[in-house]
Amino acid sequence: xxxxxQLGSHVSVSEGALVLLRCNYSSxxxxxxxxxxxxxxxxxxxxxKYTTGATLVKGINGFEAEFKKSETSFHLTKPSAHMSDAxxxxxxxxxxxxxxxxxxxxxxxxxx
Amino acid sequence: xxxxxxxxxxxVTEKGKDVELRCDPISGxxxxxxxxxxxxxxxxFLIYFQGNSAPDKSGLPSDRFSAERTGGSVSTLTIQRTQQxxxxxxxxxxxxxxxSRNxxxxxxxxxxxxx
Numbered sequence: 001x002x003x004x005x006q007l008g009s010h011v012s013v014s015e016g017a018l019v020l021l022r023c024n025y026s027s028x029x030x031x032x033x034x035x036x037x038x039x040x041x042x043x044x045x046x047x048x049k050y051t052t053g054a055t056l057v058k059g060i061n062g063f064e065a066e067f068k069k070s071e072t073s074f075h076l077t078k079p080s081a082h083m084s085d086a087x088x089x090x091x092x093x094x095x096x097x098x099x100x101x102x103x104x105x106x107x108x109x110x111x112x
Numbered sequence: 113x114x115x116x117x118x119x120x121x122x123x124v125t126e127k128g129k130d131v132e133l134r135c136d137p138i139s140g141x142x143x144x145x146x147x148x149x150x151x152x153x154x155x156x157f158l159i160y161f162q163g164n165s166a167p168d169k170s171g172l173p174s175d176r177f178s179a180e181r182t183g184g185s186v187s188t189l190t191i192q193r194t195q196q197x198x199x200x201x202x203x204x205x206x207x208x209x210x211x212s213r214n215x216x217x218x219x220x221x222x223x224x225x226x227x
Contacts, residue, residue, distance in 0.1 A: 004154075034215075043116070043203065043218035044155075090154065098168050099145060099157035100216060 002027045002095045006103035014111045019063075019078040021106050023091030026072065031095040033074040035065055038088045038105075047089075050074065061085070086110045114138065116219035118204050124225045125194055133189040133222045137206030144187050145216060146179055149201040158202075161187065194226045 007022040025031055032051050036044040048059025055067040061084075065076045074091060088107045092100040117136045125131050137144050146158040157171035161181045172178070176194075181187040191198055201223050205216040 036218075041220070043220040044205075045218070046215050049215060092155075098143075098160040098162070099147075099171065100155070101157070102147075102155040104152075104154040 002031065002093050002097065002101045004091050004093050004101055004103035006089075006091050006106050008106055009104065010107045010109065012109040012111055013081045015083055016080050019076070019081045019085065019108065021076040021089050021091075021108065023065075023074045023076065023103060024072050025074060025091070025093045027093055027095040029095045031093045033065075033067060034092040034094070034100065035059065035063070035074075035076050036090045036092060036102075038090065040087075044090065047076070081108075081110045083110050083112060116204055116206050116217050118202075118219040118222050120222060121220065122223045122225075124227065126227050127196060128193055130190065130192045131194055131224065133191075133202050133224070135187045135189070135204030135206075135219060137185065137187070137204070138208075138217055139185075141206035141208050141217070142184070143207040143209060143216075144181055145205040145207070146187070146189050147203045147205065149203055149221070151200070155203065158189070191224075194224075196226050199224055199226045 003026045005024045034049045035047040038044050048057050050067045058064045063078045088105045090105045091103040119134045142163045144161040147155040149155050159179045160168040176192045179189045201221040203221045205218045207216045
């Protein structure tokens with residue numbers, strides 16, 4: 001079985017500050033891991049994904065995430081927050097199933 | 113190119129009525145997924161279509177929910193005898209193949225409100 005836990009349903013950071021959104025997963029098989037972003041009234045857009053290979057993956061808009069098997073984590077980071085980063089972020093895992101299992105999401109607020 | 117489109121964007125219905133939600137996947141994508149996003153919750157998988165294979169219906173919450181995909185392209189999600197707890201955003205996604213690695217491309221969703 002697979003599951004995803006996102007710690008913190010709401011995260012606030014100041015503009016220019018580090019963004020850290022946490023994601024831990026549970027999977028009995030090697031997982032594929034994804035981060036999606038959802039802007040208001042829009043569909044989900046893929047930020048980045050981990051399948052195999054390099055454990056540090058870079059995505060769009062300056063985001064990156066590191067797959068840490070020992071910690072079963074896939075935290076999302078960005079060195080410097082921008083106002084346009086305000087959105088809801090979803091971590092998802094796909095392992096041995098057709099569909100994605102999503103976390104409950106983290107709403108990021110950027111304070112000017 | 114065109115992305116995944118869904119219609120209607122908003123649907124308000126009365127309890128007990130049937131509704132149909134439509135999804136047009138990206139041309140050439142063989143895999144199609146339906147998810148439900150309820151307020152304050154994550155996305156819940158509903159159903160998956162891959163080519164001509166039998167659909168994976170394991171996520172459908174009750175027999176009031178059904179979906180079909182005609183000609184391997186357009187899909188319709190039908191909810192019969194709607195209940196207030198069916199109120200949610202219904203998201204459709206498509207993928208070029210059914211393998212685990214591929215990104216799912218999401219549509220903007222249909223917001224369903226059951227009064």
